[in-house]
Amino acid sequence: MACLYAVSNHIEKHYHIAVIPKKNGGTRKLSVPDILLRTIQRNIVKYVLPERFVSQFATAYRLNASVLMNACPHVGTEQVLKLDIRDFFHSITFQMVYQSAFPAVYYPPAIRMLLTSLCCFMDCLPQGAPSSPAISNLVMKPFDEYMGSWCEERQIQYTRYCDDMTFSGNFDVKKLKLKVKNYLYKMGFELNEQKTKVQRQYQRQIVTGIVVNEKPQVCREYRRQLRAEIYYCGKYGVESHLQRMGISGGGSESPQDPERYAQHLLGKINYVLSVDPGDKYFLEKRDEILLLVKEFRGDSIISK
Known part of the structure; x- marks a missing residue:
């Protein structure tokens, strides 16, 4: 217990800032905890935060959650509305975590304060901490339950995958968007207007990377790119393919190592x-590809 208090009293010493590129350009700042704090936060998720608190409409950061689970309710619908919450994790304050993740009905004040301090950084939920995703679901539960119930009464499908909200069915887009915007504002969030998308039946409807017009299917661009990678690995060999791409080298600990690249391909195929x-x-x-991975592993064992 003394260790937990020591860490919480000097929480800033246990983080470092990492800047990573976004897929669509720009950068994202992550507040990354050190090994000690990361272990503490993982144990909080495992032993303190029970699964029963999470709304059924939250489809990320929970047992058996996936992008497919998020997409399936929206298959074959008239229209899809996608909304995004601006600066999601940074908008979740210390007070929100204190009230929603560690409520008074379950924890005494001192424990609530300790747990909240261990999970927050600079008065907000740090993007980069292993406890932040699970806690975000607890904070969003009132919104999920309210909007989910409101939508069910009107035969509208609703799911939320982290900061991405998806609605599908036959509804007035402006009315629904205003409903969401007003409720989020009351909670302390705001919509990212630039990421609002409406997809009609005659357009390609994509939910968390999955096409949902008729049946769930991975986007053809993703499949085409994966087919090309597999083809060139078969034609030239993995190592030669990496050299042709200009990303070879680095040894067995490098992400460009042939074995790791083959495992990367295997993961994409499994997806x-x-x-x-x-x-x-x-x-x-x-x-x-599975045979390739086994061959690489055999070679690495022999070389050792």
Whole structure:
């Protein structure tokens, strides 16, 4: 217990700032905890935060959650509305965490304060801490339950994957958006207007990377790129393919190491198959890449 208080009293010493590039340009700042604090936060998630608090409409950061779970309710609907919460984690304050993640009905004041201090940094929920995703679901539970109930009464499908909210069905987009905006404002959040998207039936409807017009399917661009990577690995070999791409080298601990690249491909294939388990091409290629991974592992053991 003394260790926990020592860490919480000097929380700033246990973080460092990491800047990573975003896929669509720009950068994102992460507040990354050190090993000690990271271990504490993981234990808080595992032993302190019970799964029962999470809303059924939250489809990320929970047991058996996935992008597919988030996308499936929206398959074959008339229209899809996608809304995004601006600066999601940084908008979740110390007080929000204190009230929602560690409520008085379960914890005495001193323990509530200690746990909140261990999970917050600079008066907000740090993006980069392992406890932040689970806590964000607890903070968003009132919104999820209210909007989920409101939508069900009107035969509208609603899911939330982190800061991405998806609504589908037959509804007035402006009315629904205003409803969401007003409730979020009361909680201390705001919409990222630039990320609002409406997708009609005659357009390609994509929810968390999955096309949902007729059946759940991974975007064709993703599949095409993956097919190309697999093809060139088969034609030139993994190491030669990496050299052709200009990303080879670095030894066994490098992310450009052939074994790691093969594992990376295997992960992407498994993702496609999780959405479409009957895809014959990727089922066949999964077996081929799996053999490659085993061969690389055998070579590395022999070389040692």
